[in-house]
Amino acid sequence: MSSQATTLPQAKSGIARFVRSRAFSGYLFLFPAMILTIVIMLYPLGFALVASFEHYELARPNEQSFVGLANYAWTFQVPTFFNSIFLTIIFTVAAVTLEFLLGLGFALLLNREFWGQGIVRVILMLPLFLTPSVVGLMFLRLFYPGDGLFGQFLSIFGFDPNFPLLGSPSTALPSLILVDVWRTTPFMFVVLLAGMQAISPEVIEAAQIDGAASWQILRQVTLPLLMPLILIALTIRGMDAFREFDTFLILTGGGPGEATQVISILAYILAFHSYDVGRSSAVAWVILLLVLGFSIFFVKKLRDMQVST
Numbered sequence: 464m465s466s467q468a469t470t471l472p473q474a475k476s477g478i479a480r481f482v483r484s485r486a487f488s489g490y491l492f493l494f495p496a497m498i499l500t501i502v503i504m505l506y507p508l509g510f511a512l513v514a515s516f517e518h519y520e521l522a523r524p525n526e527q528s529f530v531g532l533a534n535y536a537w538t539f540q541v542p543t544f545f546n547s548i549f550l551t552i553i554f555t556v557a558a559v560t561l562e563f564l565l566g567l568g569f570a571l572l573l574n575r576e577f578w579g580q581g582i583v584r585v586i587l588m589l590p591l592f593l594t595p596s597v598v599g600l601m602f603l604r605l606f607y608p609g610d611g612l613f614g615q616f617l618s619i620f621g622f623d624p625n626f627p628l629l630g631s632p633s634t635a636l637p638s639l640i641l642v643d644v645w646r647t648t649p650f651m652f653v654v655l656l657a658g659m660q661a662i663s664p665e666v667i668e669a670a671q672i673d674g675a676a677s678w679q680i681l682r683q684v685t686l687p688l689l690m691p692l693i694l695i696a697l698t699i700r701g702m703d704a705f706r707e708f709d710t711f712l713i714l715t716g717g718g719p720g721e722a723t724q725v726i727s728i729l730a731y732i733l734a735f736h737s738y739d740v741g742r743s744s745a746v747a748w749v750i751l752l753l754v755l756g757f758s759i760f761f762v763k764k765l766r767d768m769q770v771s772t
Contacts, residue, residue: 508751515744522738534745544746547726554636554725555704558643562700563693565644566651571681573652574659584656591649599713602642603629606714632722635715639723642710647703651696658692659685691765698761702754726750 515535518528538544569587573580590598605612606628614624628634662685670680686693708727711717717724717732724732727750734743 511744511747514740515748517741519740519744520738521734521740530741534741535749537742538745538749543721543724543729544726546721547724547729550636550721550723551705551725551727554640554643554707555701558640558647558704559697559700561640561644562648562651563697565648566655566696569648569652570655570659574656587652588649590646591653593646595646595707595709596713598642598646599710602638602645602710603714606638629715630719632719635719635722639710639714642714643704643707646710647700650700654692654696655689658689662688694761694765698758698765701761702758705754705757706750 516529516531518526518530518533520526573584573587593601606614608614608625608627608630610624613628614626617626618624626634628638666684666688667680670684675683706727707725708731711723711725711728712731715723717728726746730743730746730750733739733746737743
């Protein structure tokens with residue numbers, strides 16, 4: 464009894480000290496941001512999770528019913544879902560690979576001192592400052608059949624300038640890959656250039672003294688030292704590309720047919736065209752789980768690499 468009597472005042476005094484401390488005031492300032500984060504991010508996730516286990520149509524919001532895993536079972540039974548996954552993987556792998564190779568090339572070219580170096584770097588970074596919707600509207604005009612810039616350029620090589628690049632199943636997805644490469648290659652360039660400039664010049668000089676050629680220095684010195692940074696950049700870009708939505712919606716809307724109906728567009732069509740919130744939420748959670756698995760795989764690779772070194 465006496466020990467409880469002494470513990471209670473100590474606990475009260477500890478709480479009082481914490482309230483008067485600077486840490487408490489810091490938490491107090493963070494509280495509005497935490498509430499906003501919960502409302503904007505966590506609540507929609509929770510709502511989508513609950514809706515994914517229900518038969519929930521926007522046209523009949525008051526007629527919800529629990530269906531268990533039926534929505535998830537549906538996603539793995541229809542060919543449209545697997546086609547969307549296939550297109551998403553193609554888009555992600557092709558876009559991220561091209562962005563990495565171009566970013567690496569630009570970083571190698573600009574990792575040296577020359578006149579106008581800062582201006583060239585700023586020009587290469589300009590696409591990063593544009594939102595995906597603005598980029599989509601810009602390329603919508605550039606791809607326009609007839610008088611669009613791409614049509615005029617292709618006419619130089621004898622192609623029909625009126626050919627609809629975004630309206631043909633064979634060229635729609637490559638056109639969207641081109642848009643994503645133009646918009647996000649600067650991200651790869653900035654990350655890889657920062658990594659190259661962090662490498663000690665003495666390491667490169669030692670390799671040159673040993674008689675290593677430029678290609679050997681790149682393959683055996685630069686890339687191994689950059690590998691942790693490369694994995695981080697690939698993870699970030701891979702997650703972004705896998706859930707790409709804005710440019711697809713603006714440029715093709717998933718068409719022609721289902722030629723560019725990636726998984727994020729499928730979720731949008733189910734929710735706002737078919738008004739099936741339950742199945743759309745199930746597809747959205749599948750996207751989340753796939754992206755989560757993708758990121759865990761790369762983080763594990765990065766951790767194994769750090770342990771080995």
